[in-house]
Amino acid sequence: MSDVDAFIRFVRGLYGQPQGVVPLHAPVMGAFEKALVAEAIDSTYVSSVGAFVNRFEEAVAAFVGARHAVATVNGTAALHVALRVAGVQPGDLVVTQALTFVATANAISYCGAEPVFVDVEEETLGMDPRALQAWLRQHATVRHGACVERASGRAVRACVPMHTLGHPARMEAIAEICAEWGLALVEDAAEALGSMRHGRHAGTFGRLGVFSFNGNKVITTGGGGMIVTDDEALARRARHLTTTAKRPHAWAFEHDEVGYNYRLPNLNAAFGVAQMERLPALLASKREVAAAYAHAAQRYGWHFLPEPAGARSNYWLNALRLPDVAARDAFLQATNAVGVMTRPLWTPMHRLPMYARCRRDALELTDRLADSVVNVPSSPLPGLGE
Numbered sequence: 001m002s003d004v005d006a007f008i009r010f011v012r013g014l015y016g017q018p019q020g021v022v023p024l025h026a027p028v029m030g031a032f033e034k035a036l037v038a039e040a041i042d043s044t045y046v047s048s049v050g051a052f053v054n055r056f057e058e059a060v061a062a063f064v065g066a067r068h069a070v071a072t073v074n075g076t077a078a079l080h081v082a083l084r085v086a087g088v089q090p091g092d093l094v095v096t097q098a099l100t101f102v103a104t105a106n107a108i109s110y111c112g113a114e115p116v117f118v119d120v121e122e123e124t125l126g127m128d129p130r131a132l133q134a135w136l137r138q139h140a141t142v143r144h145g146a147c148v149e150r151a152s153g154r155a156v157r158a159c160v161p162m163h164t165l166g167h168p169a170r171m172e173a174i175a176e177i178c179a180e181w182g183l184a185l186v187e188d189a190a191e192a193l194g195s196m197r198h199g200r201h202a203g204t205f206g207r208l209g210v211f212s213f214n215g216n217k218v219i220t221t222g223g224g225g226m227i228v229t230d231d232e233a234l235a236r237r238a239r240h241l242t243t244t245a246k247r248p249h250a251w252a253f254e255h256d257e258v259g260y261n262y263r264l265p266n267l268n269a270a271f272g273v274a275q276m277e278r279l280p281a282l283l284a285s286k287r288e289v290a291a292a293y294a295h296a297a298q299r300y301g302w303h304f305l306p307e308p309a310g311a312r313s314n315y316w317l318n319a320l321r322l323p324d325v326a327a328r329d330a331f332l333q334a335t336n337a338v339g340v341m342t343r344p345l346w347t348p349m350h351r352l353p354m355y356a357r358c359r360r361d362a363l364e365l366t367d368r369l370a371d372s373v374v375n376v377p378s379s380p381l382p383g384l385g386e
Contacts, residue, residue: 003300004334010296011340011377014289021339025216025317026379028282033274040270048243050266052273057226059276060211064193064201066228068235071264071272072242075190075212078225079107081262082208083158085237086184088113092157093149093359095135095183097127098348099366100162104188105349113157117350117360124308125369126169127161133177135361140181147181158184163192163202165375166218166316167308171197171205178206186210190225193218194283194314203228208238213268218282218314219275221268278384283314285380290315293376305373317375319345325371332374343375 012018040052053071061069072078088094090112096104098117108115118135121128140147140156147156159178161169171187178185185206189195192202193211203209208231213224227238240246245259264272290306290313297304303321307313322328328344335342348370349355350363 003302004331006300007302007331007376008335008338008340010300014292014381015377015379016382019339022341022377023379024341024343024375024377027215027220028278028380028384029220029271029275032277033271036270036274037267040266043266045266047265048263050269052266052269053264056221056264056269056272056276059273060193060226061228063276063279064204064209064211064228066201066204066209067230068228068232070227070235070238070242071269072225072227072262073264074223075210075214075225076103076107077242077260077262078210078212078227079103079160079186079188079190080110081238081241081260082186082210082227083107083111083113083160084241085234086158086186086207088157088184089155092155094158094160095132095156096160096188096349097162097366098350098360098363099125099164099345099369100188100349101190101346102349102352103190104160104162105352105355108160109354115349115355115358116156117348117355117358117363117366119361119363119365120164120369121170122365122369124167124169124311125164125305126167127159127174128365129170129173129177131361132159132174136177136181138361139359142182145182147183156181156183158186160186160188162188162190163195165305165319166191166195166314167305168192168195168197168202168311168313170308171200171202175205191217191316192314194279196312197308198310204230207231208234213272213275218286218316219272219279221264221272221275224264224268224272281384282380285384286315286378288381289378290318293318293320315378318378319373319375321369321373323372328372328374341377345370345373345375 118131187209189203190212242262
């Protein structure tokens with residue numbers, strides 16, 4: 001039996017599904033979600049105003065240990081607004097990692113800023129603090145308390161690390177570098193709800209952090225996102241921008257700047273409140289799945305990517321690393337042909353046409369990981385949706 005055949009048998013056995021499609025990550029939902037969504041419908045508050053929006057914000061803030069949370073229509077919108085309130089302006093440079101989902105770079109572009117791509121590290125799959133420091137030392141300086149690119153004089157305004165596949169990046173080191181250079185630290189924790197580093201939740205190391213509740217995340221609201229911060233003024237401004245910058249008034253429509261219609265509808269928030277009740281069980285189940293993959297990897301000689309030292313990952317998507325791009329593509333072809341969904345990592349940002357000319361440092365590890373890592377089925381185990 002080949003390694004791929006053994007993998008297919010293992011996955012089908014893990015999920016008790018001898019035939020049919022095994023999804024990459026399926027949502028878990030049931031009667032409780034239906035009941036709360038029905039309650040929202042009965043309230044007649046189904047859009048961006050309603051009690052469930054506040055309840056969902058409070059639940060997420062309490063879970064991650066942040067003082068404030070602002071719900072949005074999706075994670076990309078959350079990151080866009082977080083960058084805006086962090087001070088990112090048109091023409092700025094924002095340092096991020098090349099190995100990420102395109103939304104990270106897109107949100108920077110929405111601000112009229114330009115991403116700068118640095119490499120990741122093998123243990124965390126997230127931004128390498130050494131690469132961040134190296135790029136800044138080579139290209140930037142601090143003038144009058146602000147970080148600028150020496151060659152152009154453009155402001156280097158912020159840094160956006162992303163917690164890849166739910167594995168927390170080395171945030172203490174990244175935060176220290178950002179403080180040294182005067183960069184606003186905004187965490188893309190879209191994939192990392194439930195992930196911790198040294199007892200602190202991902203998304204809470206910077207001035208702001210963002211989460212996603214897309215249909216394929218650990219919990220879902222169908223579509224949704226969240227900004228978290230300990231800064232009351234930043235939270236207040238984020239809430240203002242996400243509600244079309246409308247000033248409070250009993251009846252008049254008064255807007256004081258260009259805002260965004262980014263607030264999460266109450267229907268989606270009701271779904272999220274129910275999902276937050278499930279979150280501890282979902283995280284526990286996903287760790288069972290990861291442990292099963294790790295055990296199988298020892299048996300079959302697969303290269304499983306575990307959580308980093310000092311971290312507790314939510315194992316949003318489990319991953320295997322294959323020898324090279326040819327082995328990766330053969331694996332993807334064979335598994336998907338029989339209904340076991342596997343996916344490559346994202347195309348690195350510097351390979352995409354709209355970002356190919358952006359500033360970047362050496363990205364050797366990014367390229368190697370992109371050409372060799374595959375995501376494998378990572379849904380919670382059956383039986384949690386009743």
